[in-house]
Amino acid sequence: MPDMLDLTIDAGVIAVPNPVHSADVVHDYVDTLLDWSKLLEEPWVAIHISQGASEALFADGLYPLREQLRTLFGDHGIVEYDINTVAKLIDKLLTLTPSFETYYRVKDVLADALDTDPDIIKLTTHNGLQSDLARCVILIAILRKHCRQPIAGHSLILRSAPDSIVRVRAQIHDIEHERDDLPELPSPPEYFEGDVLVCDDFKGLVRCLDEGAILTEACDSSGAELAIKIALFKASLAWGQEPNWSDTRTPVIGASFLETCRECCRDQGGGLSPRILRAIVETMQSQNMAAVHALRTGKGGDDPQRMRGNDKAQRRDIDYEFHLHYWECANGLVELASVVHHNDFSIPE
Structure with a gap:
């Protein structure tokens, strides 16, 4: 935080x-x-x-x-x-x-x-x-x-x-x-x-907060969750909705998410964290689904999707170079797993 x-x-x-x-x-x-x-x-x-x-x-x-x-x-x-x-x-x-x-x-x-x-x-x-x-x-x-x-x-x-x-x-x-x-x-x-x-x-007050800076400076999952919650709240306001802060649902923060997020942001100045947050908002709101691809067990397009029990591994494009990997959980939750470079198809379980 x-x-x-x-x-x-x-x-x-x-x-x-x-x-x-x-x-x-x-x-x-x-x-x-x-x-x-x-x-x-x-x-x-x-x-x-x-x-x-x-x-x-x-x-x-x-x-x-x-x-x-x-x-x-x-x-x-x-x-x-x-x-x-x-x-x-x-x-x-x-x-x-x-x-x-x-x-x-x-x-x-x-x-x-x-x-x-x-x-x-x-x-x-x-x-x-x-x-x-x-x-x-x-x-x-x-x-x-x-x-x-x-x-x-x-x-x-x-x-x-x-x-x-x-x-x-x-x-x-x-x-x-x-x-x-x-x-x-x-x-x-x-x-x-x-x-x-x-x-x-x-x-x-929320409109004045810099969620990108909060994500960049976050030292634990609660800091990352706060940045995401602010981004989701602002997005709802931008769409003309009347969001309730207490009811704003955030994803589960996986054990490796913040570390991989920091590693990718380290050499990007402050420009990457807002794009990561945009990708997370789109994920939570099921928007821009053309940017989402199944993470598969192999390199072939016909290889089965990687699973964790009944949870599905997904890859969302942040931009050309960076991607958000997450678990689409069977219980309806989203678990953020990692932020990776273009040639990295791994996902922490």
Whole structure:
């Protein structure tokens, strides 16, 4: 598995909607919370929230207390959500550990003249939420630009994301931290400039992930499975479907698959792994079947197909040089066996 993907949830995502909003807004609010809650048990992602999130919500009168939720749901006739379940989920999100500041060993930043493009700070008019969001945006931008810890893929989750990349410009007066890799930042009147990745739903997050890089960097079968799951999920989105992450079915990863995959990718830069994933998606979706050929016991076209009990050995063209070998199992599963060069017709059992 590659390094975990890190996410920071903006407190505005958790802020209780205004009672004057429509029932649709309340539904979207709960659905968003439930959407992100899917990630709490995923081993490949770590979710953080700022230490000041709860304080900002209380200061702005937006902390979603149970009574507040009960009144909100009652006023809008919402009965399909259990209030206690939603409240427990909110409490869990607000008490996530370690906090963003603890995890990245940054405590605070003193800055002014902040400009974000698009302007995400004005997505909320509440002072506490604006202040907390501004601080997180500046800190994440600094970390992304200057720190050794790999946070290039760190995403900030917003209630509404107008774009996937937000450019950040600010005057930095001071930053309180415990890191040893932060250089001297530009001093006012000079400006610091950086950017932050943002998203507002689970689909947007998955679209930002680089499944090819995840496959290339995978050190075990769970990393390979994650890359494949992302590729399958993206393919379903591209076909206009509404995939469910939890229900996305992945193939069995054979004992030799990842090793042979790495060997073939080693001298190909980053170009082969996306093609491998495309071939796997086509295999799982029974597409482009003209690229599939039976692996036979001999070189003759009339030789019988190689079998493993009742499982059939198959060979799918990735391109002219590389091929995906897999077992089409009698129980309906697909087991990825190996990635091989053109003249290799072996398949691990």
